[in-house]
Amino acid sequence: MKIENANQLTGMATGIQFLSFFGGVWLVFGLLARGAMDAAKGSLIVAGFLTLAGASLWVMRQARNLPAVPADPAVGRAFAWINAAQWAAAFGLWFLLHRLRLDDYFLSGLAVIVGMHFLPLARLFHSPANYATGGLLMIWAVVALAFVPAEHLPSVTAFGAGMILWQAAATALAVAVALARRSALSRRTEDSRAPAA
DSSP: OOOOSHHHHHHHHHHHHHHHHHHHHHHHHHHHHHTOOOHHHHHHHHHHHHHHHHHHHHHHHHHTTSOOOOOOHHHHHHHHHHHHHHHHHHHHHHHHHHHTTOGGGHHHHHHHHHHHHHHHHHHHTTOTHHHHHHHHHHHHHHHHHHHSOTTTHHHHHHHHHHHHHHHHHHHHHHHHHHHHHHHHHHHHHHHHHSOOO
16 A cells, blocks of 8 residues: 555544544443452553554644645545444444343443444545454454343453454554554655756
């Protein structure tokens, strides 16, 4: 993959920030579900989020050295619809399971919904890694449903989902940093070869 414009790097950095934030949210869900949330654990989650999201700011700064292209409004609209569908499905699932008194299964169902929403995002943003992230979330949720007792299901599902999202953020960050460095090196090489005025 080659970085050709600022939008690509900025988009990657924004994705890393989303993954980092929601990975942290899932970890908080896991701690709350286990009744193990305290200031120390909360601080570790905040530190993890700030480390990943903070590093993505370096990627955004590198984007300033590249030409920007106009954003496609159709992409923004599609992103909004995908997320609206995700939240509507999540609320509908919560309402249904709550009425049936099956609240312990909500986070597993939510992980499947979140995993499914990554699939159209992969196509929308030309990011095959989103297929892997979505697939892992859905597989984790199904495996947890099959093997984890209901009383531990919310915490186990949430911890796994959080770690999957943080792993995806860390992988995306490594790729973005490598691409940004390669792009900077390529620009320096081209500048050094340019004839003097």
